[in-house]
């Protein structure tokens with residue numbers, strides 16, 4: 001089922017931003033899902049599904065006998081199918097759909113870091129998982145920007161200032177850019193098994209999807225960036241640099257974590273006395 005598109009995402013997200021994010025992050029999430037082994041017939045929940053690439057990937061893995069439920073505050077880019085159900089809802093105020101133990105896999109990529117109720121939502125997710133089910137998370141984590149190549153030193157300094165400005169602005173707006181480092185400890189404390197975390201940065205080249213994502217994020221946060229002392233001319237130059245194949249810069253750091261819900265303990269038979 002689907003419902004009408006609702007209130008816009010608090011930080012804003014354009015179609016092109018969501019597609020660029022998918023371009024740079026999907027290979028990592030596909031590998032994560034391959035590691036846990038999604039099976040035909042399973043039920044999955046994708047929270048903050050965005051433009052739906054992971055929802056559709058999961059639908060391919062669970063096949064026609066499985067089910068994928070996609071949830072987002074803005075469902076315009078999510079299409080229901082025979083396998084995919086789409087729910088519009090604000091996960092800050094509405095519980096994630098489903099019954100306790102109703103899902104084999106729950107994914108949330110670049111969502112929890114944005115939500116003030118992230119710890120409560122993580123708890124909901126573990127409740128909604130069935131024993132043996134997997135939680136698959138991924139978030140952007142604060143990291144130092146490295147400029148490997150730029151036309152001039154001034155350009156390199158500008159790139160660093162703008163990318164750090166993007167991260168600082170998101171943090172000032174309540175995005176927890178250290179959440180990806182905290183999630184594994186919380187999952188261990190919650191008794192989850194096989195908690196594994198991987199952090200990834202790579203080089204992004206001007207003109208590629210990652211640098212386009214930087215340019216889009218800077219454009220989206222332009223007003224806040226000019227408040228930090230950057231000028232409109234600086235931001236135009238940054239856009240040019242992000243399109244220049246000479247430029248090579250480090251990516252956002254992406255930290256992915258997966259964890260398995262333990263099976264309930266089997267009651268052990270009381271020891272019986274040996275008889276001769």
Ligand SMILES: C[S@@+](CC[C@H](N)C(=O)[O-])C[C@H]1O[C@@H](n2cnc3c(N)ncnc32)[C@H](O)[C@@H]1O
Pocket residue numbers: 009010013018021022025047048049050051052053071072073074089090091092108109110111114115
């Ligand atoms: C950064 S995007 C990530 C999209 C997708 N998970 C991906 O990685 O490609 C964050 C998504 O979370 C959704 N979102 C943000 N706040 C939300 C809320 N309060 N309730 C439900 N969805 C929300 C946004 O609409 C957006 O689609």
